[in-house]
Amino acid sequence: xxxxxEAVLVGAGRMGRSHAEALAGMxxxxxxxxxxxxxxxxxxxDAFDVPPDRRFADSESLYRAxxxxxxxxxxxxxxxxxxxxERAAAAGAPAILCEKPLATSVADCxxxxxxxxxxxxxxxxxxxxxxxxxYREVKxxxxxxxxxxxxSMTVVGGCFGLAMNGSHYVEALMYLTGDRPAAAGAxxxxxPFPNPRGPQFFDQAGEVRIxxxxxxxxxxxxxxxxxxxxxxxxxxxxxxxxxDELAGEMIVTERLPEHRVQPPTRYGMPVRRHARRFPVxxxxxxxxAVLEALRAGSGFPDGETGRTVVAxxxxxxxxxxCDGRAIRLDALGPVRExxxxxx
Numbered sequence: 320x321x322x323x324x325e326a327v328l329v330g331a332g333r334m335g336r337s338h339a340e341a342l343a344g345m346x347x348x349x350x351x352x353x354x355x356x357x358x359x360x361x362x363x364x365d366a367f368d369v370p371p372d373r374r375f376a377d378s379e380s381l382y383r384a385x386x387x388x389x390x391x392x393x394x395x396x397x398x399x400x401x402x403x404x405e406r407a408a409a410a411g412a413p414a415i416l417c418e419k420p421l422a423t424s425v426a427d428c429x430x431x432x433x434x435x436x437x438x439x440x441x442x443x444x445x446x447x448x449x450x451x452x453x454y455r456e457v458k459x460x461x462x463x464x465x466x467x468x469x470x471s472m473t474v475v476g477g478c479f480g481l482a483m484n485g486s487h488y489v490e491a492l493m494y495l496t497g498d499r500p501a502a503a504g505a506x507x508x509x510x511p512f513p514n515p516r517g518p519q520f521f522d523q524a525g526e527v528r529i530x531x532x533x534x535x536x537x538x539x540x541x542x543x544x545x546x547x548x549x550x551x552x553x554x555x556x557x558x559x560x561x562x563d564e565l566a567g568e569m570i571v572t573e574r575l576p577e578h579r580v581q582p583p584t585r586y587g588m589p590v591r592r593h594a595r596r597f598p599v600x601x602x603x604x605x606x607x608a609v610l611e612a613l614r615a616g617s618g619f620p621d622g623e624t625g626r627t628v629v630a631x632x633x634x635x636x637x638x639x640x641c642d643g644r645a646i647r648l649d650a651l652g653p654v655r656e657x658x659x660x661x662x
Contacts (some may be wrong), residue, residue, distance in 0.1 A: 320412065320615045325350035329378050330394035334418055334445075334602065338392045338452040339367045341607035345614070351385040353378050378406050387412035390613070392632045396516060397482070397661045401427040402543025408438040414548050414613050416443045416500070420486050421625030425633055425655040428626035435622060441595050443613040444625035446490035447605030450612075452597040452616040454564050456569060457553060458495050460560060465573045469496055471536040476549040478512070478541060480522035481505075482632055482661035488551075489529065490620055498531035498628060504645040505635035508543040518661035527635050530645070558590060569595040627656050633657065 326342045329334055337351050349367045353375040354360050360374040375381040390405040393400060393415065400422050415435065422428045427638035433528050435442040448454045461469055472495070474488050489500060507525035514520040526611045527539040553560040558573035571593055574581075578588040612619035627648070634646040637654045645652075 321389065321496040323414075323614055324346045325388035326350040327381065327388040327391045327407075327412075328370045328394065329356055329381075329384065329391060329407070330396075330418075331356070331359040332394065332649045333655065335359075335392070335394035336363055336612075337602040337606055338368070338416070340393050340603045341610055342390075342392070343367060344603070344607055345610060347390070350388050351381050353381045364390055370529055378403055382406065386410065390414040390416065390610070392416045392610075393513075393615045396660075397421075397423050398519075401431055401520050404431045404442065405434045408440045411421040411438070412440050414441045415445070416445060416610060416613055416619075417625070418445050419490075419625065420482050420629050420632065420661055422623065422629060423661050424627065424658045425449055425630045425651065427658070428622070428629050433628060441592070441616065442614060442622040442625075442630075443609060443619040444622065445606060445609055445623065446620040446628070447609050448487050449494040449598075449601045449620070450605040450608035453564060453567075453569065453600070454491055454494065456595065456597055457560055457562070460571055461495060461553070461555070465571070466553070466558045466560065468577070469535060469553060469555050471538060473538040473540070473552045473554070474550070475545075475552075477547050478524045478543050479547050479549070480524065480661070481539070481541070481635060484549075485527065485541065486628050486632060488539060490535060490624060492529070492531065492535070492537045493624065496531065496533065498533040498535055500648055501633075502511070502629045502645045502647045503529045503533040503631055503634040504643050505639040507636075507639040510543070512543055514662060516662040519660065520586050521660040522662065523636070523639070525575065525639070528645075529631060531637075535662070539645065542572045565597045565599065567597050567646055569597060571595070581651050630655075632661075635654040635660070 351373040383401045391412040393403045490559040504528045507523045524543040529537040549564045561570045571587045572590045
C-alpha cells in the first residue's frame with residue numbers, strides 16, 4: 320500500500336468537498352487546492368486548513384508552486400477532465416482519482432489513459448457503487464446462486480440524467496456480472512430541460528436498453544416526466560431482488576429449490592421471500608472506499624472501466640439519433656470523437 324501524506328484537490332465544489340472529507344478520514348492532509356471561484360477556494364480551504372498561499376485559481380499555478388502531492392483528485396465538471404488529468408500526470412502525480420464520467424468523448428478517455436500510462440500514474444474513476452452496501456448485498460445474493468443467472472437489471476428513477484447517475488449503473492452491472500456492455504439502444508426525451516450545473520450542460524432523459532457481451536440487459540427508465548425515486552429490480556432465472564435505494568430497503572424472492580427445474584413459463588411457483596435493510600449511502604463513505612482502493616493499488620474502477628462507460632453513453636446518444644436502433648460499442652465510428660455536453 321502506498322503511503323499518502325498529502326493530496327491535491329482540483330475543483331472545490333460539492334463533490335470536491337466530499338473528496339476532502341474522505342481524504343481527511345484517511346489521515347491524508349489536503350496540501351493544496353484550486354478552483355476558479357474565490358468563494359469555493361475559501362470555503363473548502365478554511366474547512367480543511369489549507370494555507371492561503373496554497374489555494375489557486377487554476378491547476379497550472381498549483382503544480383508550479385506546490386507540486387502534485389501523493390494523489391490528485393479531479394472533481395471538476397466533465398468538460399475539463401481530460402486537461403486536468405493530463406496536467407496531473409505531466410506534473411508527476413503517482414495516483415489520480417477523476418470524477419465521472421471520465422470524459423465527454425471516448426477519444427478523450429483514451430488520450431487520458433495513454434497520458435497516465437506514459438507517466439506511470441495510476442488512474443481511477445469515482446464510480447463508487449461497488450463499494451455501497453446495497454450493491455455488495457446484491458452481489459452476495461447473485462454469487463450464492465439463489466437467483467440463478469442474472470438476466471436483467473432494471474432501474475426506474477426520477478430524472479437523474481444518463482451521464483450523471485445512469486453511468487454509475489453501467490459500471491455497477493459490470494461489477495455485478497463481470498460482463499462488458501456490447502450494444503445500446505436509447506429513446507430520449509426530445510425537449511431540453513435545465514441542468515443544475517449550468518446552462519452549458521445537458522444530460523439526457525428517457526429510456527435505455529444496454530446489452531452485455533454475455534446477453535444480460537440493463538434497462539434505465541428515467542424520463543423527464545419522472546420526478547421521484549431510485550429503484551432497481553434484478554431478475555434471474557429463479558427470482559428477483561427489488562431495491563428501493565433511497566429508502567434503504569431490499570426484498571429478495573427466490574424460487575424454492577425443488578421447483579427450479581420448472582420452465583420459466585411457470586412464473587408463479589412457490590418462493591422464499593425475505594426483506595433486508597441497508598444503510599443509505601452518502602457521497603463521502605463510498606468515495607473514501609475508492610480512494611482507499613487506489614492507495615492499495617487494486618480493486619478500484621480504472622481508466623478502462625471509465626472508458627467503457629463513456630463508450631456506452633456515446634452509443635446511447637447515437638442510438639437515440641437513429642430511432643433507437645442498437646449501436647455496438649465496437650462500431651462507434653465518428654461518434655468516438657464526438658464531445659457531449661455532460662457535466
